[in-house]
Amino acid sequence: MGNRIFLSDPTACTAEVVAGARLLAVADRVGPDRAWRRAAMDNLMRVVVAMFAWCMPLLLLAIAIGLAVKAMPLISTTPLMDLLTSSEWRPLKGEFGFLAFIVGTVEVTLIAVLLAVPFGVLSGIYLSEHSNTATKRLAVPVLDMLGAIPSVIFGIWGVVLIVPLVRNGIAPFFGVASTGYTVLTGGLVLSVMVFPLITQVVHEVVRTVPNGLRDAGLALGATNWETTRKVVVRKALPGIWAACILGFSRAFGETIAVLMVVGNVVQIPWNPLQAGYPIPALIANNYGEMMSIPMYDSALMFAALLLLAIVLAFNLYARRVLKRMEIRAN
Amino acid sequence: MHTPRTTLSVRGLHVNYGDHAVLKDVNVDFPDRRLTAIIGPSGCGKTTLLRTLNRLIDNTEGTRITGEVLLDGQDIYARGADVTGLRRKMGLLSQRPTPLPMSIFDNVAFGMRIHGERPKQQIAERVEYFLRHASLWEEVKERLHQPAGGLSIGQQQRLCLAxxxxxxxxxxxxxxxxSALDPISTRHIEDKFTELKERYAIIIVTHVLRQARRLADHVVFMYLGEVVEQGPAEQLFNDPQHELTRAYISGSIS
Incomplete structure (x- = not known):
């Protein structure tokens, strides 16, 4: 059917009407095979979108397979349990025990997250629930900027400020002699990097809680804090947890800033005031060097695979917790 | 039951949001044990007036409030007034039901718990009592500890009432x-209101004139932030004194 415009008064024919009529005329001409084309486009786009979406998991799989293949020489000669539970690291003798690195990674990450989560979560809640517009206008861009600072700058800042603080302040306080390059220093620097991320995400998440819920809490005679804690945070809990997972994942993988302050000594850090050697630092420090040592390349690939496995396992677990929380929050 | 008679009145209330006057010199007396309907076209300040009554408006940044709201003779905006105590005296049902993110039981127990009273046994008894009171008990007694979000919208609104x-x-x-409910749930709530006004002062904002006619004893008609006319429902609906009221009731403005 043709689309036509009838004008009762031809003199009222403005430029827009003429342009509109022309458009309609074009649509008219396309008419007969238009439906077919639209359907074809629809199908094509479905395939294209699906292809792009599948790239992600395939990429992950490709990385894992690539690492596993390269790590194979080491895995096939040394039992997996030995690799994971031994802390003997003597590449020249062909002894590769990763325990010190695993402990180092976990310790730095835990310190960072334990420090960053309370600060981040509370700041995020404050920004969303209690701060006025002026504070928000100031804080939100500052958080964005903090998140955008390259990690090497945090590393320098750690060397200049946190290392001396640990050496001259914290370590003597506990009666320990220290160079300042410790697992604690790494954790502190890392927590400062993770904190803005958690704050931002928590702020966004808490903001999405409908105002009606706040009103409901307040109208029952709850104070602002009671409403925040028992209603708003409860509703936002899955999101807050997700923010912490994000922080955790960031902390696990952060390399440069940690490497600069953590000491990089292969030993199990029995307390946080000792130097440690997290896995990302191991890989970044050594890859491309000493490749003449047999198995060294393979050992570093195994380290990468290990890091990937730790992060994936943690994320999968965190997701399960998230699912359970979501069910409870609704 | 012989509770003292509540009196709630608004005196010379102005509410400004930035430069915009939302309420202008509002004076209203809300009769006790009657249902008062606040009617008027959207944007006339009905909801704002309601939110000043329990000071929920406090949490809207940039509002300025002058005038008095007297509850039992006390100005709720007086310096040092007990806001949470006030809100406790004012139950609120909002446009869309707002079940708290917890179980059905905990929703009803929430208020009792924050006000720090009553041992467990008594809380359970009172939860049942109020769920019955809101005609919801029979429908939920088997699933008290399931999330309130799983109830239908109509059930959720009765839960909020309880x-x-x-x-x-x-x-x-x-x-x-x-306004968010289906006709049957609406009937439920309206019947409840008719029952409850024997014991409470009820104030509802509505844009449904038929609902105001069905329920109200007293009507306040607002237009552009001002109270144009108020009085007993019968008089206001059958013999409105003001031109605007007549126009609104006849449907020529909305």
Missing amino acids: RGLAVGPEVILGDEPT
């Missing part, structure tokens, strides 16, 4: 409390 009644209010505020 939750509000459980803290022992004197006044019930409803902000278009049936």
